[in-house]
Amino acid sequence: MSEAQVHEANVERVRQLLEAGDAAKLHQYLEAFHPSDIADVIESLDDEQRASVLAVLSDEVASATLAEMEEEEHPEELLVADPERVAELVRELSADDAADIIGDLPSAAQQEVLAQLPLTDAAELRDLLAYDEETAGGVMTTDVVSVAESASVNEAIEEIRRQAAEGEDFYSVFVVDRDGRLLGTVSLQDLVLSQPTRRINEVIEPVLTAVPVSMDQEEVARVMSRYNLVSIPVVDPAQRLIGRITFDDVMDIVEAETTEDILRFSGSSAEEYLAGGVGQAIKNRLPWLALALLTTSVAAVVIYLFRSVVEQAVILAAIMPVIAALGGNAGTQALAVTVRRLALDPDRHGTWRVVGKELAVGLVNGAVIGSLAAIIGYLIPEGSVYLGFVVMFAMWGNLIVAGFAGAFVPVLLEKLGADPAVASSVFFTALTDIFGFFFLLGLASWILLPQLG
Amino acid sequence: MSEAQVHEANVERVRQLLEAGDAAKLHQYLEAFHPSDIADVIESLDDEQRASVLAVLSDEVASATLAEMEEEEHPEELLVADPERVAELVRELSADDAADIIGDLPSAAQQEVLAQLPLTDAAELRDLLAYDEETAGGVMTTDVVSVAESASVNEAIEEIRRQAAEGEDFYSVFVVDRDGRLLGTVSLQDLVLSQPTRRINEVIEPVLTAVPVSMDQEEVARVMSRYNLVSIPVVDPAQRLIGRITFDDVMDIVEAETTEDILRFSGSSAEEYLAGGVGQAIKNRLPWLALALLTTSVAAVVIYLFRSVVEQAVILAAIMPVIAALGGNAGTQALAVTVRRLALDPDRHGTWRVVGKELAVGLVNGAVIGSLAAIIGYLIPEGSVYLGFVVMFAMWGNLIVAGFAGAFVPVLLEKLGADPAVASSVFFTALTDIFGFFFLLGLASWILLPQLG
Numbered sequence: 001m002s003e004a005q006v007h008e009a010n011v012e013r014v015r016q017l018l019e020a021g022d023a024a025k026l027h028q029y030l031e032a033f034h035p036s037d038i039a040d041v042i043e044s045l046d047d048e049q050r051a052s053v054l055a056v057l058s059d060e061v062a063s064a065t066l067a068e069m070e071e072e073e074h075p076e077e078l079l080v081a082d083p084e085r086v087a088e089l090v091r092e093l094s095a096d097d098a099a100d101i102i103g104d105l106p107s108a109a110q111q112e113v114l115a116q117l118p119l120t121d122a123a124e125l126r127d128l129l130a131y132d133e134e135t136a137g138g139v140m141t142t143d144v145v146s147v148a149e150s151a152s153v154n155e156a157i158e159e160i161r162r163q164a165a166e167g168e169d170f171y172s173v174f175v176v177d178r179d180g181r182l183l184g185t186v187s188l189q190d191l192v193l194s195q196p197t198r199r200i201n202e203v204i205e206p207v208l209t210a211v212p213v214s215m216d217q218e219e220v221a222r223v224m225s226r227y228n229l230v231s232i233p234v235v236d237p238a239q240r241l242i243g244r245i246t247f248d249d250v251m252d253i254v255e256a257e258t259t260e261d262i263l264r265f266s267g268s269s270a271e272e273y274l275a276g277g278v279g280q281a282i283k284n285r286l287p288w289l290a291l292a293l294l295t296t297s298v299a300a301v302v303i304y305l306f307r308s309v310v311e312q313a314v315i316l317a318a319i320m321p322v323i324a325a326l327g328g329n330a331g332t333q334a335l336a337v338t339v340r341r342l343a344l345d346p347d348r349h350g351t352w353r354v355v356g357k358e359l360a361v362g363l364v365n366g367a368v369i370g371s372l373a374a375i376i377g378y379l380i381p382e383g384s385v386y387l388g389f390v391v392m393f394a395m396w397g398n399l400i401v402a403g404f405a406g407a408f409v410p411v412l413l414e415k416l417g418a419d420p421a422v423a424s425s426v427f428f429t430a431l432t433d434i435f436g437f438f439f440l441l442g443l444a445s446w447i448l449l450p451q452l453g
Numbered sequence: 454m455s456e457a458q459v460h461e462a463n464v465e466r467v468r469q470l471l472e473a474g475d476a477a478k479l480h481q482y483l484e485a486f487h488p489s490d491i492a493d494v495i496e497s498l499d500d501e502q503r504a505s506v507l508a509v510l511s512d513e514v515a516s517a518t519l520a521e522m523e524e525e526e527h528p529e530e531l532l533v534a535d536p537e538r539v540a541e542l543v544r545e546l547s548a549d550d551a552a553d554i555i556g557d558l559p560s561a562a563q564q565e566v567l568a569q570l571p572l573t574d575a576a577e578l579r580d581l582l583a584y585d586e587e588t589a590g591g592v593m594t595t596d597v598v599s600v601a602e603s604a605s606v607n608e609a610i611e612e613i614r615r616q617a618a619e620g621e622d623f624y625s626v627f628v629v630d631r632d633g634r635l636l637g638t639v640s641l642q643d644l645v646l647s648q649p650t651r652r653i654n655e656v657i658e659p660v661l662t663a664v665p666v667s668m669d670q671e672e673v674a675r676v677m678s679r680y681n682l683v684s685i686p687v688v689d690p691a692q693r694l695i696g697r698i699t700f701d702d703v704m705d706i707v708e709a710e711t712t713e714d715i716l717r718f719s720g721s722s723a724e725e726y727l728a729g730g731v732g733q734a735i736k737n738r739l740p741w742l743a744l745a746l747l748t749t750s751v752a753a754v755v756i757y758l759f760r761s762v763v764e765q766a767v768i769l770a771a772i773m774p775v776i777a778a779l780g781g782n783a784g785t786q787a788l789a790v791t792v793r794r795l796a797l798d799p800d801r802h803g804t805w806r807v808v809g810k811e812l813a814v815g816l817v818n819g820a821v822i823g824s825l826a827a828i829i830g831y832l833i834p835e836g837s838v839y840l841g842f843v844v845m846f847a848m849w850g851n852l853i854v855a856g857f858a859g860a861f862v863p864v865l866l867e868k869l870g871a872d873p874a875v876a877s878s879v880f881f882t883a884l885t886d887i888f889g890f891f892f893l894l895g896l897a898s899w900i901l902l903p904q905l906g
Contacts, residue, residue, distance in 0.1 A: 004804065034661065036679050161646050170642065171624070171683070188641045189623065193614050208487065225708065226489050228701035230624070230683060247700040248681035251707070255678070258711045259793050265715070266789030266878075267782050274794050278813045285786050285814065289779060289822050289852075296778040297829070303771040304834075310763075310770045317763045317770040318756040321890070324774055325749040325882050326742060328781070329720050332878060333738050336719030340712050341727045351457065360731045361738065369742050376750070381757075399742075425719075425785060425878070429778050437774070 010037075011044045018052055027056045035064035043073045050075040063092035071104050072276065080109045087116030090125075096141035096249070099128035136220050137213040139253065140234045140243030146174040147200055149183055154196040156186065171231040174241055175204050182210055182233055182241040210235045213242060220245055221253040260421070261343060265336065267292070267426035288426055295430035299324075299437055306441035312452060315382045316444055319391060323440050326369060327398035327432030332425050334358045334406025342410055342420045355407040362403025370396035386451045387444075394440035401435045402428070463490075464497045471505055480509045488517035496526045504531040516545035524557050525729065533562045540569030543578075549594035549702070552581035589673050590666040592706065593687045593696030599627040600653055602636055607649040609639065624684040627694055628657050635663055635686055635694040663688045666695060673698055674706040713874070714796060718789065720745065720879035741879055748883030752777075755887055759894035765905055768835040769897055772844060776893050779822060780851035780885030785878050787811045787859025795863055795873045808860040815856025823849035839901045847893035854888045855881070 010033075017026040030038055030053065038057070042050050042065065054062050054075065066074065066089060079086050079101075086105075090098035090113065102110050102125060110129070114122040124142050131137025145163045147156040160173055172185045184204040194203050210233045211220050224232050224247065234243040263272055272284040303310065303320070310316055338354055374392035377383050406428065410420035463486075470479040483491055483506065491510075495503050495518065507515050507528065519527065519542060532539050532554075539558075543551035543566065555563050555578060563582070567575040577595050584590030598616045600609040613626055625638045637657040647656050663686045664673050677685050677700065687696040716725055725737040756763065756773070763770055791807055827845035830836055859881065863873035 034680060157645055164642065164646060188645060189617065192610055192641060192645060193617060225701075225704040227487060228704075230700060247683060247704075248678075250704065251678040251681075251700075254704070254707055254711075255797065258707075259797070262715060262718070262789050262793050266718075266785045268786045268789060272790065274790065274797065278810050278817075281790070281810070281814045282817050285783070286818055286821060288786070289783060289818055290825065292779055292782045293775065293822060293825060293829075296775045299778070300771040300775050303774070304768070307767045307771070311767050314760045314764050315757070317773070318753040318760065320770070321756070321774060321777055321886050322746065322749045322753050324777075325752070325886060326745055328882060329745045329879055330738070330742060332719045333721045333741070336715050336721060337725065337727060337734070340715050344708065344712070344727065357731050357734070361734045364731075364735050365739055365742055368739060369746060372743065372746060426782055429781060433774050433778060 007040060007044075010041050014041055014045070014053065015049070018049055023056045026053070027058075030057060031061055035061060036068045038065045039068040043069060047075050047077065051078040054078065059088050060092050063089040063097075066101055067093055067097040071100060074101065074104055076105070079105055083109065083112035084116055086113045091117065091121065094141045094143050095124055095128055096139065096243075099125055103129055103133070131213065134217050135213065136211045136215045136217065136234050136245060137243070139217050139220065139249050140213070140245045142243045143170075144174055144233070144241060144244050145170045145172075146176045146241060147186070149175050149177060149201045149204065151200045152196070153191055153194045153198045153200065153203065156200050157191060157196070160191075171246065172233075172244075174207075174233055174244070175200055176241055180240040182207060182235055182239060185233075207233060210239075210241075211245070212237070217253050218257050221250045221257070224250045225254075257343075261339065264421045264424055265339065267424040288424075292426045292430065295427065296433060299430060299433035302434055302437045303441065306437070306445065309441050309445045309449060312449055313382075313387075313444060315380070315387070316440065319377070320437060320440060322373070323391070323394050323398055323436040324433045326373075326395060327402045327436045328425075328429045330362060330365065330399045331402035331406045331428040331432050334361070334403045335410065335425065335428055338407045338410045339420050342414050352411065355404065355411055358403040358407035359400065360403075362400040365403075366396040366399030369399060384448075384451070386448045390440065390443045390448050394436065394443055397439045398432055398436040402432050405431055460493060460497075463494050467494055467498070467506065468502070471502055476509045479506070480511075483510060484514055488514060489521045491518045492521040496522060500528050500530065503528040507531065512541050512545050516542040516550075519554055520546055520550040524553060527554065527557055529558065532558055536562065536565035537569055539566045544570065544574065547594045547596050548577055548581055549592065549696075552578050556582050556586070584666065587670050588666065589664045589668045589670065589687050589698060590696070592670050592673065592702050593666075593698045595696045596623075597627055597686070597694060597697045598623045598625075599629050599694060600639070602628050602630060602654045602657065604653045605649070606644055606647045606651045606653065606656065609653050610644055610649070613644075624699065625686075625697075627660075627686055627697070628653055629694055633693040635660060635688055635692060638686075660686060663692075663694075664698070665690070670706050671710050674703045674710070677703045678707075710796075714792065717874045717877055718792065720877045741877075745879045745883065748880065749886060752883060752886035752890055755890045756894065759890070759898065762894050762898045762902060765902055766835075766840075766897060768833070768840070769893065772830070773890060773893060775826070776844070776847050776851055776889040777886045779826075779848060780855045780889045781878075781882045783815060783818065783852045784855035784859045784881040784885050787814070787856045788863065788878065788881055791860045791863045792874050795867050805864065808857065808864055811856040811860035812853065813856075815853040818856075819849040819852030822852060823847075837901075837904070839904045840897075843893065843896045843901050847889065847896055850892045851885055851889040855885050858884055 013029065014026065017029060038061070042053055045053065057065065090101055102113055105113070114125060117125070128142065145160055147159050151159065156173065164170060172187060173191070174185055175183045177183055184206050186200060186203050186205065190203050208227055208229070209223060211223065213234055213236055220232065224245070231244050231246045233241055234245060236242050259274065267288045268285050272281060338358065341354065370392040373395045374388040377391035378385060378388035413420045466482065467479065470482060491514070495506055498506065510518065543554055555566055558566070567578060570578070581595065598613055600612050604612065609626065617623060625640060626644070627638055628636045630636055637659050639653060639656050639658065643656050661680055661682070662676060664676065666687055666689055673685065677698070684697050684699045686694055687698060689695050712727065720741045721738050725734060791811065794807065823845040826848045827841040830844035831838060831841035866873045
């Protein structure tokens with residue numbers, strides 16, 4: 001059985017148990033799964049069924065399942081209707097997961113849930129909810145394990161036992177001074193391997209890097225990936241430790257940012273939710289298509305202005321889309337490579353040198369493809385040496401423009417502080433259409449028509 | 454100073470120190486950086502300078518720097534010329550990083566390096582080199598920390614101290630039986646928090662999932678990301694523990710696979726190396742452009758076959774690229790969303806339902822954009838109600854084809870066991886060109902021409 005079939009079978013079994021109304025059996029069946037797998041099953045059910053499933057799960061499993069679900073898939077009505085249960089569920093979670101779940105609710109419902117929580121928990125969540133979702137503050141959890149620099153290894157282990165009693169995973173133990181300022185870390189590994197009587201300030205390691213609470217999440221992911229960090233401390237402007245971000249958050253960020261980049265690049269809205277419905281997809285993509293209709297209409301105007309050239313040599317109408325398509329393809333290549341370069345390593349590649357490189361690639365590939373096209377232009381019916389030359393130079397020119405623009409536009413956007421991924425293929429198709437038609441028909445009116453008439 | 458400027462300044466300083474020939478100062482300057490940052494600086498130098506820099510670094514830093522460099526950037530000549538130094542460097546590294554560095558050398562040089570290593574290390578590396586680079590075996594390291602199920606917590610900690618003496622980071626301690634078969638894990642956290650006299654089989658946790666040595670690296674990354682695992686054990690067919698893969702490997706895999714997907718999607722070779730030279734970029738992209746020349750020539754043939762239609766209504770030549778471009782854009786949208794869906798979660802979304810959804814989106818967006826285009830077709834010079842109808846139905850039809858094909862092709866590839874990302878936008882541009890021209894010119898000869906003549 002493939003994984004898709006296993007998934008279908010699990011969903012079917014849950015549906016049967018729901019219909020039979022056998023809560024005990026459903027509980028027993030589902031709790032054997034990992035919360036990620038329960039989340040998958042739930043996302044295939046309708047809202048009412050989701051509510052029934054969450055009702056039979058223990059708080060521990062139900063909360064972990066909610067945390068693993070896509071936020072868009074949360075059964076919002078259920079959550080709004082029962083703030084007591086939501087409060088019980090979020091108490092099981094780390095602060096960042098709790099804030100993600102509450103943050104999705106209408107603000108009246110948020111207040112109702114927060115009112116059910118102990119004062120300190122509610123205050124912590126209010127702090128987290130105030131951060132922009134796409135910054136370090138929005139991603140971090142405030143559940144950090146920290147010890148005083150003056151403690152011994154043994155005292156530190158005792159302290160960690162106490163702090164970690166709530167069961168949250170941790171990978172580093174942070175060392176702070178008495179004002180809560182971050183001084184360094186001790187790894188669990190070092191604690192396990194050290195003699196118990198050594199002092200923490202003997203085994204402390206400097207923090208390679210801490211991120212400010214306002215840093216963009218994409219930048220946080222880049223730092224953690226660059227230095228292979230399993231966890232990174234988040235500090236406020238006074239360098240006080242206020243939270244941490246772990247590798248699993250980074251994986252989620254990378255996934256989300258990559259989806260955003262690919263969708264933008266293809267001229268879809270970056271906000272399109274992959275599992276969303278038809279209506280949402282229509283709404284997200286229609287504006288881009290309308291924009292494309294507008295920009296390619298400019299290309300149509302170019303052709304209209306040259307209509308007498310087309311009338312005198314209709315074969316040009318057949319060649320036009322070939323020039324346009326090749327320009328679009330070459331531009332998309334240059335654009336994709338440049339955008340990806342900038343996404344992976346803006347420091348090293350966000351320079352004008354990249355534009356020179358793509359210009360050189362366009363020059364060479366344009367010459368090769370232009371020559372091939374020239375041979376076709378010579379050999380086809382109604383072809384000639386003159387047509388061959390026209391096709392060659394039009395193709396060459398268009399591929400140079402495509403290579404240049406494909407690198408220039410994203411690099412310029414990066415230099416201006418904008419997201420280079422905004423440069424989508426929609427604009428490039430139009431741009432290379434316009435230049436391609438202009439080159440082809442302009443050259444034809446200059447070189448080819450005098451020979452015909 | 455921006456990060457790019459800091460990088461330029463660092464490179465400039467290293468160049469100055471190299472020219473001054475001051476090895477001691479260069480050593481002192483560079484060793485203050487993280488190996489990832491040294492790797493960045495080195496990649497901006499030429500081969501001779503790279504060799505000089507690696508010569509002044511300590512084995513520990515030089516080896517970590519090599520491990521952080523892109524494999525394509527390794528100073529291969531230097532490595533081939535000095536197998537003794539390479540052997541010293543790889544002894545500093547974990548087995549997977551060592552195998553990556555040696556695996557890039559010509560096989561004669563590989564043997565020379567292996568001959569310099571202790572027999573057991575060489576045997577371990579030979580085993581690793583035998584695995585396909587893109588499978589779990591090619592990514593894993595064999596440096597695992599494991600304890601016997603029969604040990605006490607205290608004995609286990611002693612054993613871990615012994616095994617971890619080489620300094621490799623670890624996140625889980627695996628528990629094996631006397632034949633080396635994987636039974637479970639104990640987290641460091643649990644060991645730190647447990648009473649020293651408890652037995653390992655009291656604190657053992659079942660392994661959520663272990664991956665077979667032959668599993669594709671992309672699948673490994675998906676499993677680890679799905680279950681938020683910091684480290685995953687790799688087993689042979691007899692369930693014996695032979696290695697582990699950690700979260701930092703997963704980040705590298707996700708980065709590489711994403712780059713591959715985006716480049717493929719844009720019709721670039723998936724093997725194009727982002728920091729590579731102009732020559733390599735030309736070689737990688739040219740075949741795709743030649744292929745595009747071939748496929749779009751089919752679209753040109755369609756137009757040629759309808760040339761009498763174009764002759765009778767040259768305005769059609771101006772409308773053609775608009776229909777083609779919109780089809781291309783809509784197809785690219787459907788394709789990008791579908792490919793990304795399949796990449797993130799093939800189990801849930803790799804179904805024909807996705808095709809139905811994209812067909813519905815094409816139907817609606819085609820009707821809207823087709824209606825807008827019809828208004829343009831009516832209002833423009835030489836426009837008419839008949840031209841409006843022709844443009845509308847051609848646009849509509851092309852957007853339906855684009856939506857259907859954009860989802861159908863990748864889903865079909867997935868069902869056939871092929872990589873859906875192979876479906877690049879190059880094919881789609883040609884496909885929607887062909888259908889667009891056929892619809893437009895066919896409808897024009899049927900509806901529009903009788904009105905004109």
